[in-house]
Amino acid sequence: MINEARKYQAFYTKSTPIVDYMVDKLLLNPTDKIFEPCGGDGVFVKAILDLNEFANIDICELNPASIEVLQSKFSTFQNVNIRECDTLLDNELSFNSNFGGIYDKIIANPPYGAWQNLAKRAILKKMYSALYAKESYALFLFRCIELLKEEGILSFIIPDTFLNLHMHKAIRKHILTKTKIIELALFPSSFFPGVNFGYANLSIITLQKKSNQTECFSNSFNVLTNFSSVEQLASIKEYELKVYSFLQQEIFSNPDHAFLISDNSSIAKAINNAALKIGDIADCVTGFYSGDDKTFLQVNSPDLKNGKNYDLVDPNKINREYKNAINILDGFEGEKHFLPIVKGGNTKYLKPEGWFMNWSKEAVSHYKKDKKARFQNPQYYFRFGIGVPMISSSSITASLIENKLFDQSIVGIFPKDESLTFYLLAFFNSPTCNKFIRTINPSANNPANYIKKIPFISPNEEQKEIIDSTVRSILESIATQGHYNEQDENSLNKLIEKIFGF
Numbered sequence: 001m002i003n004e005a006r007k008y009q010a011f012y013t014k015s016t017p018i019v020d021y022m023v024d025k026l027l028l029n030p031t032d033k034i035f036e037p038c039g040g041d042g043v044f045v046k047a048i049l050d051l052n053e054f055a056n057i058d059i060c061e062l063n064p065a066s067i068e069v070l071q072s073k074f075s076t077f078q079n080v081n082i083r084e085c086d087t088l089l090d091n092e093l094s095f096n097s098n099f100g101g102i103y104d105k106i107i108a109n110p111p112y113g114a115w116q117n118l119a120k121r122a123i124l125k126k127m128y129s130a131l132y133a134k135e136s137y138a139l140f141l142f143r144c145i146e147l148l149k150e151e152g153i154l155s156f157i158i159p160d161t162f163l164n165l166h167m168h169k170a171i172r173k174h175i176l177t178k179t180k181i182i183e184l185a186l187f188p189s190s191f192f193p194g195v196n197f198g199y200a201n202l203s204i205i206t207l208q209k210k211s212n213q214t215e216c217f218s219n220s221f222n223v224l225t226n227f228s229s230v231e232q233l234a235s236i237k238e239y240e241l242k243v244y245s246f247l248q249q250e251i252f253s254n255p256d257h258a259f260l261i262s263d264n265s266s267i268a269k270a271i272n273n274a275a276l277k278i279g280d281i282a283d284c285v286t287g288f289y290s291g292d293d294k295t296f297l298q299v300n301s302p303d304l305k306n307g308k309n310y311d312l313v314d315p316n317k318i319n320r321e322y323k324n325a326i327n328i329l330d331g332f333e334g335e336k337h338f339l340p341i342v343k344g345g346n347t348k349y350l351k352p353e354g355w356f357m358n359w360s361k362e363a364v365s366h367y368k369k370d371k372k373a374r375f376q377n378p379q380y381y382f383r384f385g386i387g388v389p390m391i392s393s394s395s396i397t398a399s400l401i402e403n404k405l406f407d408q409s410i411v412g413i414f415p416k417d418e419s420l421t422f423y424l425l426a427f428f429n430s431p432t433c434n435k436f437i438r439t440i441n442p443s444a445n446n447p448a449n450y451i452k453k454i455p456f457i458s459p460n461e462e463q464k465e466i467i468d469s470t471v472r473s474i475l476e477s478i479a480t481q482g483h484y485n486e487q488d489e490n491s492l493n494k495l496i497e498k499i500f501g502f
């Protein structure tokens with residue numbers, strides 16, 4: 001059973017500063033025809049009627065229980081029209097958007113990632129074929145842009161993932177070519193009572209429909225960030241915030257039309273103008289999953305972090321000669337069939353050995369067939385490269401994959417020129433690389449597709465020699481003493497900063 005809140009994504013905008021900011025952004029006129037596409041319990045409608053009791057408002061809402069609430073609040077208003085319908089599928093709305101839109105203003109807090117049954121998802125995929133149908137808020141945004149009249153204004157509160165994520169490229173293109181962005185406010189999701197998205201933040205986007213693409217491209221708009229409290233939304237004082245200004249054409253020409261918003265515009269420029277990217281000089285791939293780690297994965301010590309629930313590996317069963325084996329991807333016969341595997345966890349440079357995977361012939365043939373297992377990118381297993389955990393705790397980290405297996409929580413990075421491995425190891429552990437990846441994707445995730453977009457600059461010979469020998473000394477001291485000299489790391493970071501310019 002799906003609970004009601006999840007089914008309808010009914011998280012209401014119970015925050016006066018947010019509601020006031022959004023209503024304010026609409027620049028309401030007394031004669032405006034206004035649309036609230038996901039009525040809920042009517043917070044926006046109430047705020048608008050408080051300003052103008054004769055405002056002409058159409059409300060759509062899917063949930064019959066919310067319809068009752070809306071009727072009890074607004075049925076006395078002749079100028080408010082409440083309809084129980086699905087905003088994304090409704091025929092009347094489709095008709096109106098096909099004819100160029102009928103609304104002067106639209107305001108919404110649409111459902112985020114709303115649950116859709118398969119049949120509905122199939123219809124949505126057809127109707128909104130360019131968009132990512134699983135994420136409802138982008139569909140609502142698209143739908144509502146279509147429902148605006150030329151020059152009509154819309155204000156939406158939505159997660160900020162549409163700014164960067166791959167899957168939202170089409171909605172970014174639509175916004176940048178069919179509308180003029182008036183303002184974009186970015187703030188933590190904790191400002192929004194009762195909602196916690198984990199890593200994603202919230203945004204309020206206000207835009208104006210404009211069919212002339214040249215005008216859209218020459219539009220410049222402000223991005224407001226660094227809010228320290230939700231109240232700052234109620235009276236925007238730019239000197240208290242960080243304000244970035246962008247030309248729409250600039251954003252459009254970014255890779256994937258991504259909104260690269262960063263403290264240092266030179267970072268965004270470097271990302272755009274890079275002659276080479278990590279994806280050009282290295283293969284970046286996700287690793288292996290047994291499908292059932294409890295059965296196949298073992299640890300070498302009961303004290304290993306997160307290792308409590310796993311069996312202890314018998315040292316006699318660990319194969320130490322595997323690197324020279326010819327058919328390693330078929331698994332091993334005999335007793336010695338456990339091989340070292342690198343797992344996630346933010347350890348820099350070198351991870352101590354701890355995890356071992358059952359690599360017997362039977363186990364490997366099981367991984368190749370099992371539905372839950374991921375025998376993916378096997379040509380990279382047991383090679384020398386670098387592992388970057390898919391999720392960073394704070395900054396991005398990287399450690400060596402010394403001819404080991406690596407699991408699916410890691411992106412394996414294998415430079416085409418193996419002599420670049422230590423340089424890349426230093427780079428992926430540097431603040432410079434962290435600035436790049438967090439500009440490309442502000443969330444704490446580092447999937448292979450984002451890592452590939454990070455710019456790459458070759459070091460000169462002298463720089464490379466210094467970096468290689470410093471990395472070697474860091475690796476040696478971790479291997480022998482369990483820790484390394486921070487000064488060595490600082491000197492690496494400084495050199496990398498010099499090479500990349502920040």
Ligand SMILES: C[S@@+](CC[C@H](N)C(=O)[O-])C[C@H]1O[C@@H](n2cnc3c(N)ncnc32)[C@H](O)[C@@H]1O
Nearest residue numbers: 008010011012013038040061062063086087109
């Ligand atoms: C996130 S709530 C926001 C409600 C209100 N706008 C607010 O800010 O308080 C989303 C609302 O949209 C409704 N809803 C979900 N899917 C819908 C759809 N396809 N068509 C119309 N309304 C929908 C939910 O029932 C819920 O009341």
